[in-house]
Amino acid sequence: MSSTNPDPTAIQKFGQAMSARVERWMPSPFLFAIILTYIAAIAAFLSEGAGATELALSWFGGFWDLLQFGMQMVLILVTAFVVAYHPWVKAVIDRLIRIPNSGRQSILLVGFVSMVTGWISWGLGLIVGAIFAREMGELADRKGMAVHYPLLCVAGYMGMSLTWHWGLSSSAGLLMNTPGNVFIEQGVVDAVISTTATIFHPYALTLTGVSIVYALIVLYLLSPPKENARGITEYMDVDHDDEEFTEQEDLDAGTSTDEEPDVVADGGEDATPTPADRINNNKILGGLIALTGVGVTAYTFLTEGLGALDLNVLNFGFMMIGLALYTSPIDYLEEFYDAVESSAGIILQFPFYAGIIGIMTGTGLVNTVTEFLISIATPQTFPVIAWITAGILNIFVPSGGGEWTIIGGSMLEAGQALGVEPGHTIMAYAVGDAHTNLFQPFWAIPLLAITGMRARDMFGYAITMLILLTPYLAVILFVLPYNAF
Template identity: 55%
Template sequence: MSSRETTPARGNVIERAGERIANAVERWMPSPFLFAVILSYVVFVVGVVVEGQGPADMVFHWYDGFWAFLTFAMQMVLIIMTGFVIAYHPWVNRGLQRLAAVPTSSGQAVVLVGVVSMALAWVHWGFSLVVGAIFAREMGKAAYRKGIDVHYPLLCVAGYMGLGLTWHWGLSGSAPLLLATPENEFIELGIVDAPLGTSATIFSTYALALTALSIAFAAIVLYLLTPPAERSTGISEYIPEEELFATATDGGADDEVADGTAAGDGAVGESTPESGASGGGTPVPAERIDNSLLLGGLIALTGVAVVAYLFATEGLDALNLNVLNFAFLFVGLLIYTRPAVYRERFGEAAEAAAGIILLFPFFAGIQGMMTGSGLAETMAEGLLAVSSPETFPVIAWLTAAVVNLFVPSGGGEWIVLGPSVLEAAQEMGVPIGQATMAYAVGDAHTNLLNPFWALPLLAITRIRAREMFGYAIAMLLALIPFLAIVLYVLPY
């Protein structure tokens, strides 16, 4: 990237700092997989030096950790895959294209992508991650068409902001949903007597106020980080123009997505891997069954009805990880309806989740070393020991933020560190729900440094981690004073 000159219009301190951080990170940041490998070595050495563990002990802690959270890993994969499938439906794609046509400046474009990503992450982090990536790409295309010079790496960071700020306070937040799940680990450990409903966590006034204030502040920072036209690198520098406009984001022709006839819209008559017919001939009976509206629609409605019944009888407290995945699984089938098309979309979603499937065991191994050696407990107890009822939310945030650098799994971290956090909260008289949500802030915040969860976004936007994470780190740093103040002053 060539050197850039500061202009009065956009040459503010935040924008210049963001540019310097971005340039440094682009030179030095390793790939996400190597990032996980390096962290494995770091935790290994710290466990030996700080906790006095033998090298062989650390190796077996690492091995044991690989298989400790297979159930949770599958839940996380389902969250991202169900979100991916719904996000790639042509109805959603057309809506994003219309929304991308709204901004008239680069700052507006970046802020709109960021706000949409953060708002959707509160609903479903997997949906937000995929929609945020698609929207960043669509916004880059729309800006290119209109001659608006918008910096594509910052657009990609805006599309990732849901994972970097709001996801863990929302409907798919691992920590609050684990507490709401019957017979969860915290009940078995005797820390809580019964499941803690989401009315005390996700839907509390504390969490809702925290979410609204954070989205507003992050939108302002994104606007201030936006470089001027002469220092912006557009989408065509990352995706060749002929490829960018030859196909839509979901792999179908633009006009097919526009008129709803793409395979993702359930069109019959196109050959699929499930069908026994070729070309556009008369479908064979097996193909008719595979594309049956009746078979797909009936089971989809049944699944949606089950979810509706649970919420009708149990209220918002019915929400947990299993209910969330069940709901999105059958909502996706309902909007696609045809089983064969839905299965194809899941095949595409598996590719987007491949990086997470590879990296999750490595980060689970890191967690195994931290847990088995006692390092995680030492870190948590050390931080929480210096807290008071007034500073507890800030310390809980910092605890999660530090551990998330090594183990970017909200639910996995919470299983390990949650007992220490909740026991300390109870000793100080801090409500469990608020302690959980303060912890969730830190777990989301340092996703802006660790590229693990950005893997699907990187695949969709066709950008490398080191090309966008400089601006992600700039966002992380800008959020630190804001989060410290708001967590300290926001009343329970």
Template identity: 55%
Template sequence: MDSQSTGSRTSGNALERTGHRLADVVERWMPSPFLFAIILSYIVFLAGVLVEGAGPAEMVSYWFDGFWAFLTFAMQMALILMTGFVIAYHPRVNDALRRLTEVPSTAGGAVVMVAVFSMAIAWVHWGFSLILGAIFAREMGKTAAEKDIPVHYPLLCVAGYMGLGLTWHWGLSGSAPLLLATAGNAFIQQGVLESTVPPTKTIFSTYALALTVLSIVYASLMLYLLSPAAERAKSIHDYVDKSDLQSAEAATDGGERSDGARASSDLQSDGGTMESSPEAQLGAGPVAPAERIDNSRILGAIIALTGVLYVAYLFATRGLDALNLNVVNFGFLFIGLAIYTKPAVYRERFGDAATAAAGIVLLFPFFAGIQGMMNASGLSQTFAESMLAVSTQATFPVVAWLVGSMVNLFVPSGGGEWIVLGPSIISAAQELGVPVGQATIAYAVGDAHTNLLNPFWAIPLLAITGIKAREMFGYAIAMMLLLVPFLGAALYLVPY
């Protein structure tokens, strides 16, 4: 790569050099996400025995019981990954993303564009950001390599992850604020709250909106300053084999190429049924009715339209209250079919995306087991109450942020975490005269912040971008540390 390419820097600033050194250390020492989960499991096991006095057999029982708590959620996550993957890699959608990647002309500009895209989309819905941020980072990396722009690919991947690492829990799909706005929620049933807390007090409060805008600006600036100098920048080709990129492009092109052109490569056996279109087989003799049905654009369009119209009906009748993970998955599933039209081709693209979900299937039960030990043993509540006991009215938002940050390292599930910690945080806030909406947003900031250390939520991004956790998390950890003084000051100073 030419170190004098347009927009490159030939010497790095102090922040860039520090980030580069930290990235080197993390790349050498950080375990894989699977081993990370195992290490955390043992830490929580020992803490439950030593701090809460639980017996070893009890802790193993809590672990086993919790192990299965994420089965529904894991399937939801697998679907959101696979449906998003299939949609984003359709030629028309992928072309739109590629056109956006043509806009930046400098390395720093490319990183900032991916980050702003990821953080803004995450505010709308974390699921969108989880997939589109990863794919946008990958496509930006490919375009930068083609244009010889010295973008450091690991930092580009961190930029695509910033939505999950910063803004998602303050937005329209934030678990904690949405739960408070739900009629008859668990906190009302427990007597912690007398009534619901509307989104105007949380998501749409000037406090949350100001934090969101300021955080996006600050994080973008830090990412720009962290961008390695040209001589240290490594392109996507240093981390992903060109053959893998070409395979992905071939799969993308396959959705739009004529069936005749695909006949030689896409004739895959499925219980004796060929999956290429009838048109591709016209020269091979009569086409079975089943083949025509499998490749019927009319049938695919009817099914897709049914699903899409139902999603539209939900939003028309319920407004933004209809927005949840099941609706997103349902919508993605049928929008994908509407884009591809042919049921057989759509099924093939799902097959291409299936391997990306392997990490979710393996790791989610282990983190669910950690959550089971944390919650059942009382560790989560003990930690939260100990921290909140030393707070004052002025420092409470900062303390709530720290509580969310620390617990999220071990229980990276915003909704499950809030069910356990919420009563303690809300009760403490009410005793100190802190608005519940402010306390909730402060906690949500912490819950998102330490996603930049725990690779749990990065699993889909790792699958899509082709990078390893240890190759990108040095910069993710650098961003987490750089955000600490900013978030502490902002939570303390921004008025509610």
């Protein structure tokens, strides 16, 4: 009796078709930034009548405007990277990836972990999601389990594309809770807006929980049949003799791989450490300052509550937690070096996107777009309009805080005029900023480096996710009340 392979569903066919087209046409992330610069300039010329000199000077004028904020974002990424690569965290990942028994289960687990850790920290969610995707892809290949690697990588990117801006590292939410922020200086708001009105408000928590469930359903439906799944080996070489995998499998089987340590040959590493070596690796010196920092962070929350969370507190806390995990200062520094290397593309591209901000603000283009969208809003549709506005701007300026500094004042004032609470405005904006990361490859650069993928290899499925999330987000932002909680 012969068996026939099931035909792909309509959603699976849609994902496969989108993947084929994007793989053919999508440029690299850096070229994407350059192309968007030209598009912004052309739009400013057509809409605002800006000349070549004004465009060039506006571009140059904005090029370095995000240096402080860019450094804060890179620190979020790097400090989270160091924590994610600690052996204890890696051991947890190695255990978890052995839970799924099918390709679909693998994709769902990676997506769930990415979205939950992304809520804790976008940097942590991005790196843990990338590590999870790669390790899951390698293990599936070893076990002969069919899993579609491009969709697995998109699942690892979902924390950055859905939940992060509602979470603990929310740029807009934390910026509004920072004393003396730009909106207080401009008189848009009289005081800080506490994270209890944004990140920790039941509205944001409900959005996060329901959206995770919906996204997992979409990932499940998108997973192609086993016959159409392309594994990790189609995109990168996999070493099946990897020592970490072998040791873990031996432990799972109850066997030991312990061997006598090799003797250091003459001319090799000096067996007797120097005083400088001892100082560099002194766990007391590293551990003491790390525990002090962790204690200061805990004291800040105990005395000021959850409203104490801002970008500086978040970065300080993650830096001290990382140092506490490694304790050895030199080990922490070496891991930090590796993390900075993975963020090199982001460091390069941040000024170019700041230049796009310069074009859009210097020529008045951003005001034209924002004012038009806000002008058609009603009290009921305003959250949806805020989401759309943020989504459009995020394509050109993939920086949650950078975008918010541009349009936040106008959005808050328009929302207040319509009777919309500031916290409601901020959280509706936040999802638009995160959602279009499924189109904009800027923040995927570290994930691409870890997973061995090109942007065009996975962004067909990322754009498919963006499209399938759109009707859900439009409906829930329209019907979910903020003041009911």
